[in-house]
Amino acid sequence: MRRVFVDAVLPALTGDGLRAPLEAADFILPSVIEREKAGSERDALWSSFLYGYSIAFSRSHHGTDGDPELIPLVELFNGLPSACGDGINVDLAFGMWPFIRGPMYENQCNLGCSAVYAKRGITEGGTSLIISYGDLTPSDFLVKYGAVPPQQLKSHTMTDSVNLWVPPGIVPDPKKDEMRCVALEKAHFPLEDFRQGTHRMTFLAGDNGSGRDDLLTSFINGQEPRELGPLRQFLVIAHIADDAAVQLNIDSGRLRCNVNQAKLCSLYLKIIDYNLELLTPPSTDSTTSAADIERSKDPKISSSEAVALISRTCQRETLMKWRRAYFRNYSRAFPSDEINDKGCRVCGRTYPHLTCARCKGRSDAEVAAYCSRAHQKMDWKTHKHQCQAKD
Numbered sequence: 001m002r003r004v005f006v007d008a009v010l011p012a013l014t015g016d017g018l019r020a021p022l023e024a025a026d027f028i029l030p031s032v033i034e035r036e037k038a039g040s041e042r043d044a045l046w047s048s049f050l051y052g053y054s055i056a057f058s059r060s061h062h063g064t065d066g067d068p069e070l071i072p073l074v075e076l077f078n079g080l081p082s083a084c085g086d087g088i089n090v091d092l093a094f095g096m097w098p099f100i101r102g103p104m105y106e107n108q109c110n111l112g113c114s115a116v117y118a119k120r121g122i123t124e125g126g127t128s129l130i131i132s133y134g135d136l137t138p139s140d141f142l143v144k145y146g147a148v149p150p151q152q153l154k155s156h157t158m159t160d161s162v163n164l165w166v167p168p169g170i171v172p173d174p175k176k177d178e179m180r181c182v183a184l185e186k187a188h189f190p191l192e193d194f195r196q197g198t199h200r201m202t203f204l205a206g207d208n209g210s211g212r213d214d215l216l217t218s219f220i221n222g223q224e225p226r227e228l229g230p231l232r233q234f235l236v237i238a239h240i241a242d243d244a245a246v247q248l249n250i251d252s253g254r255l256r257c258n259v260n261q262a263k264l265c266s267l268y269l270k271i272i273d274y275n276l277e278l279l280t281p282p283s284t285d286s287t288t289s290a291a292d293i294e295r296s297k298d299p300k301i302s303s304s305e306a307v308a309l310i311s312r313t314c315q316r317e318t319l320m321k322w323r324r325a326y327f328r329n330y331s332r333a334f335p336s337d338e339i340n341d342k343g344c345r346v347c348g349r350t351y352p353h354l355t356c357a358r359c360k361g362r363s364d365a366e367v368a369a370y371c372s373r374a375h376q377k378m379d380w381k382t383h384k385h386q387c388q389a390k391d
Contacts, residue, residue: 079149324348
């Protein structure tokens with residue numbers, strides 16, 4: 001590996017021509033003490049190369065049938081969060097490269113790294129390998145490991161991190177609503193960027209599986225996360241506050257007005273629906289999460305496209321959960337038919353889509369839908385009064 005580094009990698013990084021074989025043969029990895037004293041650029045490049053090489057080949061393997069892609073090993077594992085510690089039979093060790101056995105390692109080049117090792121035997125028939133990759137949202141998992149484990153998508157607690165973008169039609173027109181535009185710009189809202197779609201309104205962090213309350217859970221429990229404050233302020237100034245309240249906001253920075261809750265919630269839902277549409281451009285064949293997951297199983301598509309489809313499903317289902325949460329928090333403000341979705345009765349997700357087996361002889365709109373057994377059990381006390389099997 002050192003020869004590959006000297007012959008090919010180092011010349012490419014430094015801009016030098018290919019080195020002669022003798023010069024390559026003369027290259028010897030300095031000891032730890034010599035490296036600390038020398039601190040040369042070549043030593044630093046070697047450490048970086050070794051680290052990158054270790055990362056790539058410890059987390060991926062070659063494809064089959066001539067496929068040039070590196071397929072992440074994480075796609076083969078469960079990827080449970082650390083909160084499920086009882087079922088995890090491997091552990092993570094931190095030390096210096098290379099590791100020998102379990103948490104034991106040597107220190108050949110002063111390169112800090114980590115390794116996964118089994119805490120008990122997994123060679124017996126019927127045993128399985130269960131690995132925790134830490135507390136990560138699906139998006140974080142995708143960025144860090146290049147994959148999204150199906151285990152995360154199937155979990156009823158899955159909540160991904162999402163960006164909320166503003167529909168151009170919601171941004172006030174400076175020619176018609178000059179005063180509102182002045183108030184919003186004074187509050188540091190980039191209206192032109194909103195119109196062009198180059199600046200998000202807010203970022204909503206997802207549940208990383210650690211067991212701690214995430215933003216969505218806090219919102220469902222009646223606590224508005226600070227990330228949603230700017231969105232509410234924007235909508236009130238742009239569409240709900242009267243002229244006197246807008247002028248007061250310009251003069252003093254304070255915002256006092258009677259908020260029409262039904263109108264505010266309708267605006268919230270419009271923003272979420274707009275973000276759902278962004279996930280499904282007109283040129284896309286897959287328009288639902290079920291279609292995306294089905295396509296991701298097609299062996300003809302690349303692993304990168306399959307992962308992207310799963311990730312899009314996580315984003316879509318998270319937005320559906322936020323949509324249901326908004327409706328529930330403002331349900332007293334308008335009729336129930338405003339919800340306009342056929343998702344899980346508990347959280348609003350449309351995938352996985354399970355139905356109540358006892359809802360026989362009913363139309364699709366009347367059949368109770370759930371994303372998991374856990375949510376069906378959670379809703380049973382409410383649903384059992386409506387669920388009556390028909391002969």
